Amino acid sequence: MSVAAAPAVEVRGLTKVYLPSPPWMRFFLRTQIREPVRALDEVSIRFDGGQICAVAGPNGAGKTTLFKILTGLLAPTEGSAVVVGIDATRESPQLRRVVGFMAGDDRSLWLRLTCQQNLEFRGRLQGLRGAVLTARIDDVLDAVGLGDMHDRVGFALSSGMRARLQLACALLHEPPVLILDEPTATIDPVGSFELLQKIRQVTVERKLAVLFSTHRVDEIEALGENVVLLHRGHVVHAGPLDRLRGKLERQVVTIDFVSAEAARAAADRLANAEATEVVERSAYAVTVATSARLGDLLDRLGEATSSIRSLSEQRVPLREVLAEVLAEKDTEHGLDA
Amino acid sequence: MGEVSAAFIKIGYLTTMSYPLSFVVDQIATLTPIFTYYFVAKVVETPSVDVGGDYFTFVIIGVITTRLLAGGLRGLGDELELAVSEGRFESLLAQPVPWRTLPFGLVQWGFIWRAINAAVIVVIAIGLGSEFLLSGVPAALLIVLLGTFATMAIGNLAAGVKLLAKRTDPIIAFYQIAVFIFAGVAYPITLLPRALQIISYLIPETYVIAALRKLLLPGGADLPGPSAPSVILGLLLFNAIAFPASLWLFGRTLEYGRKTGLLGGY
Numbered sequence: 338m339s340v341a342a343a344p345a346v347e348v349r350g351l352t353k354v355y356l357p358s359p360p361w362m363r364f365f366l367r368t369q370i371r372e373p374v375r376a377l378d379e380v381s382i383r384f385d386g387g388q389i390c391a392v393a394g395p396n397g398a399g400k401t402t403l404f405k406i407l408t409g410l411l412a413p414t415e416g417s418a419v420v421v422g423i424d425a426t427r428e429s430p431q432l433r434r435v436v437g438f439m440a441g442d443d444r445s446l447w448l449r450l451t452c453q454q455n456l457e458f459r460g461r462l463q464g465l466r467g468a469v470l471t472a473r474i475d476d477v478l479d480a481v482g483l484g485d486m487h488d489r490v491g492f493a494l495s496s497g498m499r500a501r502l503q504l505a506c507a508l509l510h511e512p513p514v515l516i517l518d519e520p521t522a523t524i525d526p527v528g529s530f531e532l533l534q535k536i537r538q539v540t541v542e543r544k545l546a547v548l549f550s551t552h553r554v555d556e557i558e559a560l561g562e563n564v565v566l567l568h569r570g571h572v573v574h575a576g577p578l579d580r581l582r583g584k585l586e587r588q589v590v591t592i593d594f595v596s597a598e599a600a601r602a603a604a605d606r607l608a609n610a611e612a613t614e615v616v617e618r619s620a621y622a623v624t625v626a627t628s629a630r631l632g633d634l635l636d637r638l639g640e641a642t643s644s645i646r647s648l649s650e651q652r653v654p655l656r657e658v659l660a661e662v663l664a665e666k667d668t669e670h671g672l673d674a
Numbered sequence: 675m676g677e678v679s680a681a682f683i684k685i686g687y688l689t690t691m692s693y694p695l696s697f698v699v700d701q702i703a704t705l706t707p708i709f710t711y712y713f714v715a716k717v718v719e720t721p722s723v724d725v726g727g728d729y730f731t732f733v734i735i736g737v738i739t740t741r742l743l744a745g746g747l748r749g750l751g752d753e754l755e756l757a758v759s760e761g762r763f764e765s766l767l768a769q770p771v772p773w774r775t776l777p778f779g780l781v782q783w784g785f786i787w788r789a790i791n792a793a794v795i796v797v798i799a800i801g802l803g804s805e806f807l808l809s810g811v812p813a814a815l816l817i818v819l820l821g822t823f824a825t826m827a828i829g830n831l832a833a834g835v836k837l838l839a840k841r842t843d844p845i846i847a848f849y850q851i852a853v854f855i856f857a858g859v860a861y862p863i864t865l866l867p868r869a870l871q872i873i874s875y876l877i878p879e880t881y882v883i884a885a886l887r888k889l890l891l892p893g894g895a896d897l898p899g900p901s902a903p904s905v906i907l908g909l910l911l912f913n914a915i916a917f918p919a920s921l922w923l924f925g926r927t928l929e930y931g932r933k934t935g936l937l938g939g940y
Contacts, residue, residue: 355934355935356934358934402935405764405935408768409767409768409932410764410767410768410932410937411932411933411935411937412929412932412933428773428928428929428932430770430771430772431770433768433769433770433771434770436768438765438768440761440764440765442761444760444761444762445761445762445764445765446762447685447688447689447762449689449692449693450685450688450689450692454685454688457681457684458681458684458685459769461677461678461680461681461684462678462681462769462770462771463769463770464677464770466677510770
């Protein structure tokens with residue numbers, strides 16, 4: 338089957354409902370829920386190779402459920418999920434050959450064994466052997482910056498290095514798709530930055546499709562060319578990060594005037610302007626949050642524009658954009674944020 | 675498949691050897707019963723029932739057989755529990771290996787180690803005066819192999835329960851009690867009340883132990899119990915049905931875990 342033209346990941350109408358154990362079964366095994374939990378609800382996303390996509394959302398949004406389905410570890414209740422042309426809803430070794438999976442913590446490693454031994458085990462499970470396996474191990478360790486750490490045991494690595502070793506394990510069989518479940522969850526900011534750099538580098542060099550989940554806004558900004566924002570199992574946004582900003586694009590504009598009188602007059606005019614809110618006022622300056630174009634804003638000021646000394650604008654932080662988008666979604670569904 | 679097996683054996687070996695103190699202490703612990711039974715045998719130097727020779731050798735065959743077959747019984751469940759509790763299970767399932775091969779992969783190092791351990795026990799027992807019939811060794815090895823597959827079938831079923839119920843493996847607990855009491859490890863099952871002997875004949879270990887004693891004890895040929903060829907035939911039939919069925923059930927359990935999301939939890 339040719340998989341070249343297929344999208345890297347295509348998910349349609351994906352729904353996952355976790356059910357509590359039937360009452361007669363609870364003595365033997367017990368799920369930790371009493372009521373059905375709809376972890377994913379009609380989720381549809383698609384993205385192509387060579388891209389990095391951040392899957393973001395608060396705890397319980399459905400990120401891990403989505404990732405487990407895409408790696409074949411969890412069966413969906415409804416819908417389809419296809420990874421480079423392979424049905425991910427069925428348990429299949431073929432799917433796992435095209436996906437490199439990195440878990441959020443380092444417990445998937447044998448920490449008492451060396452980097453080389455960890456990679457040898459994974460490689461053999463993937464059918465690699467001999468010189469090919471040796472060359473791949475050298476290649477992936479170099480790629481993640483652990484080229485001189487072949488014989489270092491896991492416990493002697495820093496958290497950041499362990500995360501990079503996990504990344505090396507995920508890259509070993511040269512999968513076209515990487516799925517990284519909160520890859521920086523246990524790492525300090527410096528280690529996170531280094532790991533993100535490595536992820537970006539290997540994505541470009543190896544033309545991979547990378548899907549990673551994160552809670553951290555700085556990571557979304559650093560890596561997420563595309564963002565899937567999940568909330569209570571629904572897709573709130575799927576597409577370029579800039580478009581997400583555009584959904585709630587507002588800028589904060591501070592206008593400095595040459596006189597207090599001009600500042601007062603400007604504040605009065607702007608208070609009644611459409612899509613504009615005066616958020617701060619001092620003797621000579623007015624700060625507004627507005628989604629209006631800057632030209633419209635200046636038009637609104639009329640004669641006061643000639644009294645402007647300086648003007649500065651800044652973007653609303655992504656954190657606030659996300660919080661507002663999610664709060665808006667809660668309001669739509671009549672839920673508390 | 676060969677490469678996958680080699681990978682699991684090597685990782686098992688490396689992991690075991692990375693805990694040298696535990697490794698040495700475990701081995702010493704497994705040798706303790708030899709000396710206990712050696713002195714118990716001195717107490718019952720003239721047994722009241724026929725044990726096919728000396729009581730010490732009679733018991734040693736029971737102990738070794740139980741230990742070897744326990745590899746099939748406990749191996750998968752123990753390895754799964756370890757992988758889940760150490761957080762490696764889901765990443766193992768994410769490897770491009772058919773899930774139904776996991777029972778074979780995970781238990782192999784345990785089998786190898788138990789076999790080496792059994793060999794050491796035999797050597798020590800010989801040093802302490804035990805006598806075994808060398809002519810019976812090839813058939814005995816075949817029976818142990820078939821018996822291991824038989825207990826592995828039960829172990830696969832138990833591992834499936836453990837996979838979902840996590841810390842409880844009631845099948846194994848009850849089964850091991852039954853083996854110790856009813857399979858004739860330390861005494862002939864003819865000493866049991868006739869009604870309880872029915873339980874003995876429901877346990878594969880009973881047949882394996884009885885056949886091995888007939889094959890390996892100098893006076894074992896006349897001991898009561900099924901002959902070695904009939905045990906081989908019986909185990910072949912049992913394995914032909916039970917082993918594929920257990921793999922199928924284990925696969926169904928994994929599939930149920932995929933649906934419910936119970937695979938990675940602990």
